[in-house]
Amino acid sequence: MLKSKRRSFLKAGILGSAYISLPRQIVGSEKDHVTDKAEIIKSAEELRPGEIIEAIQKGPYAFIPVSPMFEWHSFHLPMGTDALIPEELARQMASRIGGIWFRPLSFGLDAWRTEDEKEKWGFSQDEEVYGMNFPDLPIKSEYCNKEEMILAIKNRLNPISECGIKHAFLMNHHGGKGQFKLIEEIAEEYSTKQMKVHAISTYQFNDLNEDDGFYYVGGHAGYSETIWLMAFRPELVDLSEQKEGELSVRQTGILHNKPQIEPKWNPKNVDKNVAEKLRKRVIENFIQYIT
Numbered sequence: 541m542l543k544s545k546r547r548s549f550l551k552a553g554i555l556g557s558a559y560i561s562l563p564r565q566i567v568g569s570e571k572d573h574v575t576d577k578a579e580i581i582k583s584a585e586e587l588r589p590g591e592i593i594e595a596i597q598k599g600p601y602a603f604i605p606v607s608p609m610f611e612w613h614s615f616h617l618p619m620g621t622d623a624l625i626p627e628e629l630a631r632q633m634a635s636r637i638g639g640i641w642f643r644p645l646s647f648g649l650d651a652w653r654t655e656d657e658k659e660k661w662g663f664s665q666d667e668e669v670y671g672m673n674f675p676d677l678p679i680k681s682e683y684c685n686k687e688e689m690i691l692a693i694k695n696r697l698n699p700i701s702e703c704g705i706k707h708a709f710l711m712n713h714h715g716g717k718g719q720f721k722l723i724e725e726i727a728e729e730y731s732t733k734q735m736k737v738h739a740i741s742t743y744q745f746n747d748l749n750e751d752d753g754f755y756y757v758g759g760h761a762g763y764s765e766t767i768w769l770m771a772f773r774p775e776l777v778d779l780s781e782q783k784e785g786e787l788s789v790r791q792t793g794i795l796h797n798k799p800q801i802e803p804k805w806n807p808k809n810v811d812k813n814v815a816e817k818l819r820k821r822v823i824e825n826f827i828q829y830i831t
Contacts, residue, residue, distance in 0.1 A: 581631065584640040592640060592703065599638020600706035601830070603630035604696055606689070606723060607714040608648030610682040612672040612793045614761040616782040616807055619679070621761070621769050622648065626711035626742055628772040632823055637830060639705075645696060646682070647689040650716035661789040662799030671716060672760065676791050686722055693726050701735040707830070708735055713742045713768070715760065742768070745825040746818060753814040757805050759795030766807040770815035771822070779808045 584592065584602075605626035613621040623644035630641035650671030653663070663669055672681045697708060710723050720741060727739035748754035757763050770777050787794060787801040794801060803809075 581635050581641075583631070584642045587640065595634070595638060595640050596704045597638075599634075600704055601634070601637065601639030602700050602705045602708040603633050603639060603641040603711060604693075604708060605630055605642065605644035605711045605713075606647055606693060607644055607712055608682055608684075608716075609644055609646035611648060611714075612674070612677055612679060612681045612761070613765070614782065614793045614807070616777060616779050617761055617766065617769055618776050619681075620644075621765065622714040624776065625713045625768055625772050626740075629742060629822065629826070630709075630711055633709075633826060633830075636823075637827060640700075642696070645689075645692050647684045647692055648682070648714045648716050649686065649689065649718040649722060650681075650683045651718070660798065661795070663790060672793055674790055674793055677793050683716070686718070689722060690726060693723075694730065697730050697735075697737060701732065705735055707738060709738045709740045711740045711742065740826075742822065745822040745829070747825065748814070748818055748821060752817055753811055754818065758801070758807070761792075761794045761807075762796060762801070763805045763807055763810060766810045767815045767818060770810060770812060771819035774812070774815065779810075782806065782808050784808065 581595075582591070587595065605623055607622040607626055609620040609623045611619060611622060613619060618624065623646060627641075627644050633639070634641040648671075653661075653669040653671075655665055657663075658665060658667060658669060667675060669675070671683055693710065700708060710727055712719060712723050720739070724739040727737040731737045746754070754767065755764065758765065766777060766779075782792075783806075785803045785806065787806055789796050789799050789801065792801075794807070796805070
């Protein structure tokens with residue numbers, strides 16, 4: 541039975557039979573970056589009607605990532621980092637417990653940076669900074685307003701509620717101001733007896749701590765978020781694109797608790813083994829949440 545409350549920390553467990561032990565095809569020479577027990581399955585828009593019905597019969601679930609596909613994540617991560625993480629997690633879940641998964645709805649909220657934030661990150665008070673649209677960065681980011689996000693999610697939920705889906709998961713990795721709250725409000729408003737809508741944060745399934753080598757240091761595009769993308773899409777992380785040593789928040793677009801990022805927390809120093817732990821733990825804990 542699905543847990544009704546979000547849990548910040550979950551007990552890790554060995555799932556055993558919870559996995560669908562189907563071999564994952566490997567495209568070209570690309571090594572399987574997720575698990576040898578994951579089946580490659582197509583996203584919902586690639587499925588024919590009969591395939592959708594079959595997938596829902598295996599599990600009455602819909603996994604719907606909602607995060608921006610075009611937002612600055614420094615030089616070493618792709619613009620779509622916030623959407624790519626829940627997208628791969630959605631595919632992983634559908635491959636194990638059934639259901640359908642969608643490509644991300646590219647919607648992200650944010651806000652004008654406050655005086656405290658500008659001081660903390662090395663901006664002058666007369667600079668106007670919205671989200672990750674820092675003046676020194678070469679590429680601007682895409683954001684939306686609440687009304688746009690509500691309509692897009694509603695449009696996605698309406699048809700799937702009529703085809704046998706019992707649980708729809710709105711999966712978010714974006715931390716922009718108001719994002720988590722709005723998705724929670726949408727989930728509550730559009731849940732019915734026929735289909736429960738769940739507001740899911742990828743972060744809620746991470747119960748690693750410093751003993752596991754996971755440090756909650758560095759915000760957007762920083763040390764910890766680099767581990768997140770390395771856990772789910774490692775082939776998209778290019779640490780050679782990042783400078784060595786100390787980094788500037790305003791020049792790199794990596795958020796930190798001070799204007800300069802200490803060399804110790806430069807994303808170049810992340811541990812791939814910790815990323816592997818994170819991937820396994822998040823998938824296991826999400827399955828536990830559902831089952």
